[in-house]
Amino acid sequence: xxxxxxxxxxxxxxxxxxxSHYLAILFWSVVEAAPVFVxxxxxxxxLDQGFLVGKPLTGLSWLGVFALAAGLGxxxxxxxxxxxxxxxxxxxxALVRKVVEATVHRACEAWGRPVDSAVVARxxxxxxxxxxxxxxxxxxxxDFAFTxxxxxxxxxxLLPMSAPLIIGPVVISVALFARLMLSLAERQRDLVxxxxxxxxxxxxxxxxxxxxVAAGAEATAAARAxxxxxxxxxxxxxxxxxxxxxxxxxxxxxxxxVVLLLLAFRDLFAAGATTGEVxxxxxxxxxxxxxxxxxxxxxxxxTGLRLAVTAARLLDTTDTPGTPPLSSGGRDLDVWDAGTRxxxxxxxxxxADEGASxxxxxxxxxxxxxxxxxxxxxxxxxxxxxRGGQDLVEGAGVVVSGVTFAYGxxxxxxxxxxxxxxxxxxxLAVVGPSGIGKSTLAALIAGVLTPGAGRITVxxxxxxxxxxxxxxxxxxxxxxxxxxFTGTLADNLRYLRPAATPEMMERSAHAVGLDLPHGLSEPLxxxxxxxxxxxxxALARAxxxxxxxVILDEATCHLDAAAEARAEEAMAAxxxxxxVIAHRMSSALRAGRVLVLDGxxxxxxxxxxxxxxxxxxxxxxxxxxx
Numbered sequence: 001x002x003x004x005x006x007x008x009x010x011x012x013x014x015x016x017x018x019x020s021h022y023l024a025i026l027f028w029s030v031v032e033a034a035p036v037f038v039x040x041x042x043x044x045x046x047l048d049q050g051f052l053v054g055k056p057l058t059g060l061s062w063l064g065v066f067a068l069a070a071g072l073g074x075x076x077x078x079x080x081x082x083x084x085x086x087x088x089x090x091x092x093x094a095l096v097r098k099v100v101e102a103t104v105h106r107a108c109e110a111w112g113r114p115v116d117s118a119v120v121a122r123x124x125x126x127x128x129x130x131x132x133x134x135x136x137x138x139x140x141x142x143d144f145a146f147t148x149x150x151x152x153x154x155x156x157x158l159l160p161m162s163a164p165l166i167i168g169p170v171v172i173s174v175a176l177f178a179r180l181m182l183s184l185a186e187r188q189r190d191l192v193x194x195x196x197x198x199x200x201x202x203x204x205x206x207x208x209x210x211x212x213v214a215a216g217a218e219a220t221a222a223a224r225a226x227x228x229x230x231x232x233x234x235x236x237x238x239x240x241x242x243x244x245x246x247x248x249x250x251x252x253x254x255x256x257x258v259v260l261l262l263l264a265f266r267d268l269f270a271a272g273a274t275t276g277e278v279x280x281x282x283x284x285x286x287x288x289x290x291x292x293x294x295x296x297x298x299x300x301x302x303t304g305l306r307l308a309v310t311a312a313r314l315l316d317t318t319d320t321p322g323t324p325p326l327s328s329g330g331r332d333l334d335v336w337d338a339g340t341r342x343x344x345x346x347x348x349x350x351x352a353d354e355g356a357s358x359x360x361x362x363x364x365x366x367x368x369x370x371x372x373x374x375x376x377x378x379x380x381x382x383x384x385x386x387r388g389g390q391d392l393v394e395g396a397g398v399v400v401s402g403v404t405f406a407y408g409x410x411x412x413x414x415x416x417x418x419x420x421x422x423x424x425x426x427x428l429a430v431v432g433p434s435g436i437g438k439s440t441l442a443a444l445i446a447g448v449l450t451p452g453a454g455r456i457t458v459x460x461x462x463x464x465x466x467x468x469x470x471x472x473x474x475x476x477x478x479x480x481x482x483x484x485f486t487g488t489l490a491d492n493l494r495y496l497r498p499a500a501t502p503e504m505m506e507r508s509a510h511a512v513g514l515d516l517p518h519g520l521s522e523p524l525x526x527x528x529x530x531x532x533x534x535x536x537x538a539l540a541r542a543x544x545x546x547x548x549x550v551i552l553d554e555a556t557c558h559l560d561a562a563a564e565a566r567a568e569e570a571m572a573a574x575x576x577x578x579x580v581i582a583h584r585m586s587s588a589l590r591a592g593r594v595l596v597l598d599g600x601x602x603x604x605x606x607x608x609x610x611x612x613x614x615x616x617x618x619x620x621x622x623x624x625x626x
Contacts, residue, residue: 010091010134010311018087025083025138029146031076035069036150036288040158042066044280052275080142084135092131099127133307140299147292151284158284159277165264166257166285170293173253177297180245181305187238188305194232201228246297254290258282396474396549396577397424398445402454405440414440417454418602420595424459424548427578429591431620436597438581439479442553445579446477458549475549480557482538484529490520492537496545508544511570512536513563531558539567548576557583565590585621596620 015022042062050059148170155163205212205221212221261268261282268278400420406413414437422428430438443449444456447463455462463471476496484492493508494500502520509516514536516522526534535558542550550571556564561584568590571578580587588594594610596603596617603614610617 014087014091017090021083021086025080028076028079029142032073033146033150035073036147037154038066038069039287040154040280040284043283044158044276047276048274084138088131088135091134092127095127095130130307130311133303136299136303137307140295144292144296147288151288154284159273159281161271162281165260169256170253173249177249184242184305187242191235191239194235198228198232201225243301246301250294250297253293257285396459398422399457403451403456404453405444405451424577427572427592428595429580429582429588430595431582431588432597436599438597439553442551442581446475446551474547476542476545476547477551478538478542478555480554482534484524484526484534484537486525489522489524492524493541493544496541500544505544509540512539512543512567514540535559543570543574550576551579553581554583
């Protein structure tokens with residue numbers, strides 16, 4: 001996308017969302033331009049009808065008219081500035097929404113691979129740059145346009161024969177500047193890409209700093225980041241060199257008219273021009289043309305150019321499949337709760353007490369009871385979320401058949417040919433050494449990751465065969481770092497079940513051990529909460545939801561042992577299937593069955609059975625007991 005195309009899209013969006021503000025800006029711009037129109041006329045009349053003919057009061061009166069016009073212009077400017085915020089802020093909000101949506105979309109598609117570090121530059125630098133530049137560009141272009149019209153009108157009123165001497169150089173100057181802008185746009189785009197490259201390279205080095213130090217690769221890492229910084233400096237110098245050429249454009253449009261007027265003095269006087277008219281014409285140049293042209297060159301050459309290039313880059317990098325285009329309608333961001341996407345305002349789920357369906361889509365057909373290899377799976381045949389007036393049934397059975405997954409084509413598989421059957425309503429704990437693949441398994445079952453080989457079925461149907469909107473209502477995945485958003489506690493708790501009553505929210509909060517010292521109306525600011533309280537909020541939210549499959553990926557790691565036990569017992573008592581990626585071995589004692597992963601094989605059984613059959617499990621349990 002060209003820079004101009006990106007800026008044009010932003011302008012169309014901004015105009016649709018703030019049409020009334022733009023009309024007001026146009027009106028007050030006419031008022032603001034009044035001093036320019038009056039300036040040359042007032043000076044000419046003050047000289048010709050006042051000071052030069054011995055009437056100082058008349059001259060002062062005309063200067064008073066100029067002063068009144070200047071005051072009127074100040075009023076106009078005062079009305080314009082606040083309206084700029086009204087058109088720029090919605091644009092900033094829409095861009096932030098678009099960047100976040102695109103980032104979440106890409107992160108979910110590329111789960112397990114490094115996140116695009118350049119998004120930091122887009123969100124913290126480029127969006128703010130577009131917001132500020134857009135408002136500044138409106139001011140610059142508006143000022144030049146209305147000032148030019150006021151100067152032309154003033155010249156035609158005061159001394160028409162001088163108009164070509166001023167208008168001609170201005171037109172030439174604008175044409176030269178337009179040509180310069182084409183080259184500047186390319187250099188500015190190089191600079192934007194260089195900025196992103198620096199953010200990406202430095203982010204990569206910082207993220208892997210322990211590996212860098214361990215491998216003794218500090219010099220290599222520094223050289224890699226240094227090359228990116230050098231490229232950025234080179235691009236910045238290129239922009240600076242071309243930007244300085246804008247001085248020539250200002251000289252042509254701002255000072256050439258002065259020279260031409262000086263050369264034409266004798267001819268103008270010979271044609272009947274008065275001293276006041278000639279001096280008034282010069283005032284139009286010095287007071288009107290020069291400031292407006294300087295603002296245009298500096299504004300478009302700097303602010304405007306950055307806007308065009310940065311806007312194009314932002315829109316190019318955020319126009320991804322699955323994210324809506326920038327539009328006047330806009331929409332709230334879909335918020336991901338630890339892998340579960342739900343739009344609270346759009347969910348139509350009734351409470352369990354009302355005996356209504358937990359989802360809008362039809363339930364999947366009953367399972368055949370056989371996995372691909374012909375082994376019996378005993379997957380729940382009753383898969384509808386609402387039977388007999390119950391919002392939750394036993395739970396969604398899960399079958400993992402020959403699943404292999406690796407983070408990259410050349411990487412060693414984290415899971416290799418894994419087979420696992422989790423009946424509906426089961427409570428399974430997953431244990432194993434750190435990094436063995438427990439969280440990967442959780443993400444695969446939740447549908448966040450896609451296996452490289454094999455398949456996973458939930459409620460008798462492959463994950464890919466489920467309606468995405470309905471599937472997100474069936475399962476909740478809570479990771480170590482729980483998601484809590486700014487709002488009230490009630491907003492956070494009912495996010496996955498918008499129709500929940502206060503009594504239902506209080507029961508779920510009490511069940512998992514979430515204290516309510518300030519009630520459900522307590523305002524939550526994520527940064528002000530402890531990690532443990534954030535986890536309790538997320539656990540209460542999941543407990544309240546209608547999901548039939550709950551996956552806790554070390555979701556209680558910030559709680560003490562007693563609080564963890566209470567939360568897990570509450571989740572286990574809740575109807576549905578529960579999978580716990582264990583943070584402590586005590587989670588395995590509470591589970592009906594335990595899955596042990598050791599990197600080469602998997603063992604499933606009760607705590608007692610595994611103590612007898614699995615050396616790794618005995619070792620883990622022994623170390624836990626001390």
